[in-house]
Amino acid sequence: MSINQSNRSNLSLPSTSDTKDRLSHANSETDNISTKQIAKIVLLTIVSVSLIVIGSMYMKQCPVGAYIPVYLLVTGLMGLLKALLSLRTGVPSDPSEQTVLRQALMANSSKSASLINCFLLCWFVIGSYWIYNIYEPNYGRDCNKTLYLFAFWMVTSVYLTVAVILVTILLIFFVKACAFCMVKWKSRSTEVPANV
Numbered sequence: 001m002s003i004n005q006s007n008r009s010n011l012s013l014p015s016t017s018d019t020k021d022r023l024s025h026a027n028s029e030t031d032n033i034s035t036k037q038i039a040k041i042v043l044l045t046i047v048s049v050s051l052i053v054i055g056s057m058y059m060k061q062c063p064v065g066a067y068i069p070v071y072l073l074v075t076g077l078m079g080l081l082k083a084l085l086s087l088r089t090g091v092p093s094d095p096s097e098q099t100v101l102r103q104a105l106m107a108n109s110s111k112s113a114s115l116i117n118c119f120l121l122c123w124f125v126i127g128s129y130w131i132y133n134i135y136e137p138n139y140g141r142d143c144n145k146t147l148y149l150f151a152f153w154m155v156t157s158v159y160l161t162v163a164v165i166l167v168t169i170l171l172i173f174f175v176k177a178c179a180f181c182m183v184k185w186k187s188r189s190t191e192v193p194a195n196v
Contacts, residue, residue, distance in 0.1 A: 037086070044083045051076030051154070058147035065134045065143055068151050071127040075120070082116050085109050128155050 055072030062068050131151050139145040 041083050041086050044079055044086075047154075048076040048079030048083065051079065054147060054150050058144045062137075062143035062147055064137050065130055065148070067130045068127075068143070069147060071123070071130060072147075072151055072154075075123060075127065078116055078120055078123070082113065082120075085112055085116070124155070124158065127151075128159075131155050 051072045053076075055069045055076060059069045059073075131148075132155075134143065134148075135152075137143040137148060139148070
C-alpha cells in the first residue's frame with residue numbers, strides 16, 4: 001500500500017449527523033444576537049459616525065468653545081469602539097472552543113464596556129459644561145451654528161431621555177404603591193369587627 005492510499009484511508013469525512021449537530025449549534029449561537037441588540041448597535045454606529053463627521057468638519061470653527069469639536073470626535077470614537085465590542089461578543093466562535101474562548105471574550109468585553117461607560121459618563125459631564133457654558137454664542141464669529149446646535153441638541157437629548165426614563169420609573173412606582181394601598185385598604189374594610 002502506498003503512502004497516499006494509507007493517508008486517504010485515515011482521512012474521513014464527518015458524518016451527516018455530526019455536521020447537522022454543528023450547524024444547529026452554530027445557528028443557536030447566532031440566535032443569541034437579537035434584533036433589539038442589532039438595532040442598538042446600528043443606532044449607536046449611526047450616531048457615532050455623525051458625531052465624528054460633524055466634529056472633524058468643524059474642528060477649528062468654534063474659537064469660544066474650542067473643545068466642543070474634540071468632545072464630539074472623542075465621543076463618536078468611543079461610541080464606535082463600544083459598538084465593535086458589542087459585535088465581538090455576539091459573533092459565535094468555533095463550537096469546540098466555545099467554553100474557554102467565549103467566556104474569556106465575554107469577561108474582557110464586560111470589563112472594557114464598563115471602562116468605556118465610566119469614561120463616557122465623565123466625558124459627558126465635561127462636554128455638557130463646555131457646551132452649556134457658552135450657550136447662545138454669536139454664530140457668525142464665536143462658533144459655527146451647525147456645530148454648536150448639533151452638540152447642544154445631542155447633549156440635551158440625552159438629558160431629556162434620562163428625564164423621561166426617571167419619570168416613567170416614578171410613575172410605575174407610584175401606581176404600584178397605590179395598588180398596594182388599595183389592596184390593603186380593601187382587605188381591612190372587609191374584615192368583620194370582633195364583638196366586644
